Amino acid sequence: MPGWSVHVDRTRCLGCGVCAAYAPGSFTQDDEGLAVLCDPPVDPLDEVRAAVDSCPTGALSLAITDVATIEREG
Ligand code: SF4
Structure with a gap:
């Protein structure tokens, strides 16, 4: 796990x-065209944060779950 969800x-x-344009290794779109998180997501947190912040409808919520992992892996 990347330390965030x-x-x-x-x-x-x-x-x-x-979201997929900002963080293509973490977001994709399903058959309905709606966003889904990749498994596992692989983008650096900065790119994921940019994707979340750029969503025009606020549909994405970022939660930090493990600061130590983020500091170690970025
Ligand atoms: S509305 Fe937000 S979550 Fe949905 S595809 Fe666009 S950026 Fe991603």
Whole structure:
């Protein structure tokens, strides 16, 4: 686990693809075009944070779960 997690609120996702553009190793889109988190997500936290902050509907919520892992792996 990368030391963080992202919740996708599918009721708010428009399927615009901005999150996948900012962090293509962490977000993709399903058959409905809605965002899903990759398993495992592989982008640095800075790119994931940019993706979360760029979502036009606020559908993404970032939670830090393990600071030590983030400091070690970025
Ligand atoms: S940026 Fe937001 S609205 Fe666009 S696909 Fe990602 S989660 Fe959905």
